[in-house]
Amino acid sequence: MNTYKIKLKEKEFGKTLRDILISRKINPEYIILKEKNKFIPISKTYKKEVELEVLEVIKM
Amino acid sequence: MVKCEKCKKEALIYLAYGKHNFCKDHFNEFFEKRFKKNIRQHNIFNNKDYIGIATSGGKDSMVLLYLFNKIFKPKRYKFCAIFVNEGTHNYSDKTEKLVTDFCKKLDTKLIKSSHKDELGVSTQEVSVNYNKKEGSICTYCGVMRRKVLNILANKENITKIATGHNLDDECQTVLMNLLDNDAIRFFRTGPVTGIIDLKETKPRIKPFYLTPEKEIAAYALYNDIPFYKEDCPFYKAAKRNHFREFINETEVMHPGSKFSLIKSFLKIKDLCDIKKITNKINKPLNKCEICGSETSGKICKSCQLLKDMKI
Numbered sequence: 001m002n003t004y005k006i007k008l009k010e011k012e013f014g015k016t017l018r019d020i021l022i023s024r025k026i027n028p029e030y031i032i033l034k035e036k037n038k039f040i041p042i043s044k045t046y047k048k049e050v051e052l053e054v055l056e057v058i059k060m
Numbered sequence: 061m062v063k064c065e066k067c068k069k070e071a072l073i074y075l076a077y078g079k080h081n082f083c084k085d086h087f088n089e090f091f092e093k094r095f096k097k098n099i100r101q102h103n104i105f106n107n108k109d110y111i112g113i114a115t116s117g118g119k120d121s122m123v124l125l126y127l128f129n130k131i132f133k134p135k136r137y138k139f140c141a142i143f144v145n146e147g148t149h150n151y152s153d154k155t156e157k158l159v160t161d162f163c164k165k166l167d168t169k170l171i172k173s174s175h176k177d178e179l180g181v182s183t184q185e186v187s188v189n190y191n192k193k194e195g196s197i198c199t200y201c202g203v204m205r206r207k208v209l210n211i212l213a214n215k216e217n218i219t220k221i222a223t224g225h226n227l228d229d230e231c232q233t234v235l236m237n238l239l240d241n242d243a244i245r246f247f248r249t250g251p252v253t254g255i256i257d258l259k260e261t262k263p264r265i266k267p268f269y270l271t272p273e274k275e276i277a278a279y280a281l282y283n284d285i286p287f288y289k290e291d292c293p294f295y296k297a298a299k300r301n302h303f304r305e306f307i308n309e310t311e312v313m314h315p316g317s318k319f320s321l322i323k324s325f326l327k328i329k330d331l332c333d334i335k336k337i338t339n340k341i342n343k344p345l346n347k348c349e350i351c352g353s354e355t356s357g358k359i360c361k362s363c364q365l366l367k368d369m370k371i
């Protein structure tokens with residue numbers, strides 16, 4: 001299972017993580033997100049810079 | 061903060077097809093309820109069956125084993141785990157240890173064997189000596205694994221073999237068979253496989269038939285269910301991967317497509333005269349001349365592949 005980190009950019013503030021992932025060509029069907037070692041839903045939005053961990057849970 | 065639609069606690073997962081936000085407890089409840097409903101609706105098994113859970117150590121089969129323990133053990137259903145060591149480098153030994161430890165923890169009976177012990181040859185040995193025209197090493201390994209599962213199920217008087225096949229696997233299979241114009245295979249698939257009543261080949265059941273793969277991974281991670289996170293070193297499935305990508309791209313653009321595809325397939329299957337379509341394979345089956353398994357020819361596919369390799 002592959003894992004990597006992504007950082008949100010200012011232009012992505014206010015958008016759902018689902019929309020952000022899609023615009024970054026990351027298919028949400030393959031991954032689960034963590035913030036500070038805690039699982040988070042892709043319906044979440046942010047207004048500040050944040051680093052998220054992407055867990056590729058499905059073979060790609 | 062995104063809230064759970066049931067209890068207003070912080071949500072953990074979003075399911076786009078139903079626009080659901082759930083906390084851990086309510087996701088577990090939703091996930092387990094659908095699992096039970098699928099078993100009930102499709103008559104997958106009942107309390108007279110003895111279920112053998114084909115447990116590879118991957119997320120799907122480990123979650124399946126966990127759920128049988130959580131839901132069906134208290135109801136005194138009879139089941140056990142089956143592990144088949146394929147003999148592929150140390151991959152098989154690592155998955156064997158994981159499954160053995162998990163069964164001990166759950167206090168679940170485990171039946172173990174290997175390709176080498178039952179068929180006289182391991183996948184590792186086959187990998188250096190197989191006919192690439194007949195398919196990839198996964199084709200050989202799959203045929204061997206099915207055969208060994210059947211041998212073990214027959215020895216143990218198991219009535220049905222449960223596998224971890226999920227909604228995503230089934231979508232890929234349905235589309236692949238459809239685009240291959242393979243009506244027999246197309247109609248053979250379903251929550252309970254096999255349209256002929258085979259005596260020696262146990263029915264295969266798929267309790268995760270309507271469970272998306274990502275949710276199985278989420279359930280495993282949220283509930284600390286151990287699973288082997290690497291792929292088999294031999295894993296190659298270019299065609300299946302193509303369909304996986306296509307289906308997942310469609311699902312993102314049109315959430316709910318996976319469920320729609322399988323529900324449409326079940327409706328078509330229900331409306332069709334399967335006997336007419338599969339007339340070819342509905343003739344009485346023969347016994348394989350080598351191993352005695354039921355087969356439409358003289359020798360079953362597994363023995364034929366092994367014979368071709370002079371093993």
Ligand SMILES: [Zn+2]
Pocket residue numbers: 064065066067068069082083084085086
């Ligand atoms: Zn809740």
